[in-house]
Structures are given as C-alpha cells and as structure tokens.
Amino acid sequence: MDNNVITTIDVEDFKDFSHMIDYVDKDVVAARNLEDISYNNITIRLNFFLIISCVEGSIQLDMNNKTYLLKKDDIIICLPTTILSQTKFSRSHKLRIMGFSTNFLQRVVKREEISNNILSHIHKNPLRHIEEKDKSPIKLYEDLIIKKINDPSIHYKKDVLHYLFSAIFCDMMAAIYKYSDTELDNEEEPETGIKRASYVFKCFIMEVSKDNGFHRSVSYYADRLCYSPKYVSFVVKQVSGRTALEWINDSAIEQIKYQLKHSDKSIKEIADxxxxxxxxxxxxxxxxxxxxxxxKYRDIPENIGVY
Known part of the structure; x- marks a missing residue:
C-alpha cells in the first residue's frame, strides 16, 4: 500500500461497522470493548474529535508523526485534522472510542469556553492516564448511555443521547481544564500578562463566533485583530492543531445549515x-x-442515526 496516501474519515464512516459499535449517527460514534481488531498499515486524517481508551493490553500509534504507547486505563485525545498511522496492538487487547463531529461540538460548547488553553493543552499533551477516582463518574455516564441505546421504547432517542454525550464531553473538558492553565506559551502579552498565542487565538475565535459566517477569509479577521494573516494562521494552527480557515468555514457552514433547515427564506436570500x-x-x-x-440539503430529512 502507498504510505503517502492519506484517507480522510468522518464520524459517519463508522456506519459501515455498525455491528461492532454501540451507536453512530452523523455527529457521534461510540463503541465499548472493541476486541482484537487489526488494521492494515494505513494513514488516516480525522475529520472529527476522537477519544481512544485502552481497556486491556496496549496500543501503539503514530499521531502527527509522533509515537504514543497506550496501556491499560490510558486515553489519547485526537483533535480534528489529526493524522494517525502505524497503528499496532498487543496480541490481546480491548479499546473504547468516542467521536464527535465539529458541528456537534459547536452546538453544545461555546467556542470561547473550550478553545482557549484547553485545545492548546490537548494538542501538546494528547495522552493521559485515567486515575482510579475518575473511573466511577465515567462508568455512570457509560451505563446510562448504554441503557438509553438499548431501550426500544424511548422517545426522542437521538436527542436524549446527544445530551448525554454532551455532558460526558463537557465533564472531560472540565477535567482537562484543571491542567491547561500550566500549558501556556512562553511569550507574554506585555500589557495584560496573558500569553500571546493563547490571547490571539481566543480573540480570533471570539471574532469568528460574533461574525456568524458573514466573512470567510483569514485576512478579514487578521485585520480585525491588527495582525498579519500569516501570523494569525501560524498561531491558530500552533494552539489548536487546526487551520484558521477550517475554524472559519466550520462556523460559517453551521450558520448556513441552520438557515437552510429552519428559515423560510429563499436560497438567494440566504446567500445574500x-x-x-x-x-x-x-x-x-x-x-x-x-x-x-x-x-438538496434543505430537502434532506433529519438523520435518525444507527443504533
């Protein structure tokens, strides 16, 4: 196989493996205790936020050209655009995964609350060990989610599950937040004392959020922040692991999707x-x-997912 070929995967691609997982729809995928799975030596780019947990055995993988080894009770957090390759598993292993689309996360978490130091910390420290005291809350979430998945009589199942997945994600981010304050960049903003890269990134995200998709160029936001487009692009990539244009387009397309689905305006009016x-x-x-x-997007019915 050509090692230079990179395959981009989305959450929805897991529908092809629905017999191996607990839940998947267009925005969320979850699987417990995946046993003894093996992959060909392929390179993939994630188009979503992925959490991999090692339940038994060990997992070795290359993430963005850096090698990580996961042992029992270790997790690794992969941000969107992460490149994974050279995945190897011990002879006997079990792993757990949860994945969230960027659109899902933008709906449930305010960007300024997750994007500041947390993304930078995750980008630099993706591997962490789950302490014994943290296992019980995680298990409570998992048990409740599985109970709802397996309940054939529950109404609004997808909505209920999305709220539960939102809760467990926010809880995990809250835990990471405790450590993120120490992962600041070395260069400080002279007047405020705030680290420069984190400060610029936070300002960028706030401007993108306020704009609601009206402007879609890095140069526009660079002008707003009084920095060069090259510098803004560098800082955003450094802090978040994603490009500035990806953040801009994600925000714009989410606003456009909402208007197409929930507005009575014509396509031309929305474009204007x-x-x-x-x-x-x-x-x-x-x-x-x-x-x-x-x-066509306006005419597509809401995806009810697979479970």
Whole structure:
C-alpha cells in the first residue's frame, strides 16, 4: 500500500461497522470493548474529535508523526485534522472510542469556553492516564448511555443521547481544564500578562463566533485583530492543531445549515445574508462543505442515526 496516501474519515464512516459499535449517527460514534481488531498499515486524517481508551493490553500509534504507547486505563485525545498511522496492538487487547463531529461540538460548547488553553493543552499533551477516582463518574455516564441505546421504547432517542454525550464531553473538558492553565506559551502579552498565542487565538475565535459566517477569509479577521494573516494562521494552527480557515468555514457552514433547515427564506436570500456575491458561489461553497447543493440539503430529512 502507498504510505503517502492519506484517507480522510468522518464520524459517519463508522456506519459501515455498525455491528461492532454501540451507536453512530452523523455527529457521534461510540463503541465499548472493541476486541482484537487489526488494521492494515494505513494513514488516516480525522475529520472529527476522537477519544481512544485502552481497556486491556496496549496500543501503539503514530499521531502527527509522533509515537504514543497506550496501556491499560490510558486515553489519547485526537483533535480534528489529526493524522494517525502505524497503528499496532498487543496480541490481546480491548479499546473504547468516542467521536464527535465539529458541528456537534459547536452546538453544545461555546467556542470561547473550550478553545482557549484547553485545545492548546490537548494538542501538546494528547495522552493521559485515567486515575482510579475518575473511573466511577465515567462508568455512570457509560451505563446510562448504554441503557438509553438499548431501550426500544424511548422517545426522542437521538436527542436524549446527544445530551448525554454532551455532558460526558463537557465533564472531560472540565477535567482537562484543571491542567491547561500550566500549558501556556512562553511569550507574554506585555500589557495584560496573558500569553500571546493563547490571547490571539481566543480573540480570533471570539471574532469568528460574533461574525456568524458573514466573512470567510483569514485576512478579514487578521485585520480585525491588527495582525498579519500569516501570523494569525501560524498561531491558530500552533494552539489548536487546526487551520484558521477550517475554524472559519466550520462556523460559517453551521450558520448556513441552520438557515437552510429552519428559515423560510429563499436560497438567494440566504446567500445574500451571508455576503455571497452570487447564487453560484453560494451553491459551490455549500456543496464543497456539505456534499450537496443548498436545495438538496434543505430537502434532506433529519438523520435518525444507527443504533
């Protein structure tokens, strides 16, 4: 196999393996106790947020060209755009995974609350050990989620599960937050005492959030922050592991999706609201990021997932 080939995978790609997992829809995937699985030596790029837990045995993998070894009760957190390769497993092993699309996380967590030092800390320290005192709360979440998945009579199952997945994700981020304050960059903002890279990234995310998808270029936000586009791009990538344009497009497409699904406006009116010069450019932008035209996306029924 050509080692230079990188395969991009999304949460929805796990639907092909629904017999091995507990739950998957377009935004969330969860699987417990995956046993003795083996992969060909392929390289993948994640288009979502992935948490891998080692339950038994060991797992060795390369993440962004750095090798990590997971042993029992270790987890590794992979941010979107992470590249994984050279995955190896011990002879007998079990692992657990949870994955969240960026759209899902943007709906449940305010960007400024997760994006500041936490993403930088995860990017630099993706591997951590689960202490004994932290196992009990995690198990309570897992037991409740599995109970809801297996309940055939529950109404609004997808909504209930998404709230539970949101809770466990926020709880994990809260735990990481305790350690993130010590993972600041060395260069300080002279007047405020706040570390420069984290400060610039936080300001960038706040500007993107306030803009609601109206502007979609790095240069616009660089001008707003009085930095060069090159510097903003470098800082955002350094702190979050993602490019500035990915953050901008994720925010814009989430706003566009909401308008297409929940607004009575015409496609042209929505395109005008988002500052597209013409309907053709709007259609190409939506198709590039959603895979279908604005009209087709508007007509797609809500995905009920697989469980």
């Amino acid at each position: 609201d988002f500052n597209f010069s013409n309907l053709s450019f709007f259609g190409k932008y939506v198709k590039k990021h959603l895979g279908v035209s604005p009209t």
